[in-house]
C-alpha cells in the first residue's frame with residue numbers, strides 16, 4: 296500500500312480509502328465485516344462513511360452503515376488501527392433533523408453525537424461537511440444560477456463550532472465534500488484570518504469520465520495542502536467496462552438502483568468508455584485497475600475512495616496500487632480526454 300499525508304496533518308492515510316456506502320443496502324453487515332477485515336490486512340487504514348449511508352438514502356436506512364462499522368469496532372477492538380472519516384449531511388429531506396440547513400450549532404452537534412453513538416467510538420478522525428448548504432454546482436449540476444436570497448450557516452460559525460468539537464476531542468480534523476473552488480478558498484481564508492481550524496481535504500468526484508476537479512480545485516489542493524479524496528473513481532462502475540454494449544449485469548448498481556444514478560446518463564459516456572476500454576485491452580490491464588491507478592497517481596489526490604460489492608472487486612481494486620501506468624498509457628488516456636472531455640461531470 297502507498298500512503299500520503301492528509302492535508303497538513305501528521306496523519307498518513309493509505310492512498311486507497313475504503314468506501315462503505317453499499318453496506319446496509321447492497322451489502323449485508325457480514326459482507327461489510329469481511330471487507331473491513333481484508334482491507335485493513337492489506338494496509339488500507341483510511342475508511343470513509345457518512346451519517347446518511349447506506350445509499351440510496353432512505354429514512355429507514357439512515358445511519359445503517361455507521362452502525363455496521365460501529366459493530367465491527369466493538370467486535371474487533373481495532374478502532375485505533377483505522378483513520379475514520381464520516382460526514383454530516385447538508386440540507387436534506389425532513390427526516391434528517393427536520394430538514395433544511397444542517398451546519399448550525401444545534402444540528403451539527405446532534406449529527407456528531409448520533410454518528411459517535413452509531414460508530415461506537417469517542418472520536419472521528421476526519422469530520423466532513425457532506426455538501427454545501429448554499430445552492431451551487433454539485434452532484435453533476437451544470438450552470439450556476441445565483442440567488443441573493445439564500446440563507447446558509449456562516450462559514451465562520453461552522454468553523455467555530457467544529458473547532459469546539461476538536462477541542463473536546465470528539466473530532467480530530469475537518470474536511471469538505473462536493474465543494475467548489477470558491478467555497479474551498481473561502482473556508483481556508485477564514486481559518487487563517489480568524490485563527491480557526493482549517494479544512495484538510497476535499498471529497499469530490501474524480502474519475503476518467505469526470506476530471507473537472509483538475510480545473511480550479513487541483514491547484515488549490517496542491518498549493519494549500521488540501522488534497523482530494525476522490526469519490527466514484529470508477530464512475531459508479533462504468534469504468535470497469537461491465538455496462539458496455541448496454542449490458543446491465545444482474546445485481547450490479549445500475550440493476551439495483553437505476554433511477555438514482557441518472558447523473559451518469561450523459562452523451563459521450565459510452566464513446567469515452569469504449570476508448571478507455573481499448574487502451575486497457577491494448578496494454579493488458581484490468582480496466583478498473585487502470586482507471587483507479589490514474590486517479591491515485593495525480594499529485595493533487597490524497598486518496599482514492601473505492602467501493603466494492605464483492606470480495607473479488609475489493610481485491611482487484613486494492614491491488615490497483617501495484618499497477619504501472621507508463622507514459623504511453625497516460626498519453627493515450629489524455630488523448631481520449633481531449634476528444635471527450637468530462638462526459639459525466
Ligand SMILES: NC(=O)c1ccc[n+]([C@@H]2O[C@H](COP(=O)([O-])OP(=O)(O)OC[C@H]3O[C@@H](n4cnc5c(N)ncnc54)[C@H](OP(=O)(O)O)[C@@H]3O)[C@@H](O)[C@H]2O)c1
Pocket residue numbers: 313314315316317321343344425472473498499525526527528529530531532535537546547548549583600601602603604605607608609611612
Ligand atoms: N461525498 C460524496 O458525496 C460521495 C458520493 C459517492 C461516493 N462517496 C464515497 O466514495 C465511495 C466510493 O464511491 P462509489 O461506490 O461510487 O465508487 P466507484 O468506484 O465509482 O463505484 C463502485 C461500484 O462499482 C462496482 N465495482 C467496483 N469495483 C468493481 C470491479 N473491480 N469490477 C466490477 N465492478 C466493480 C461496484 O458496484 P456493483 O457491483 O453494484 O456494480 C461498486 O459498488 C463510497 O462508498 C463513499 O464512501 C462519496
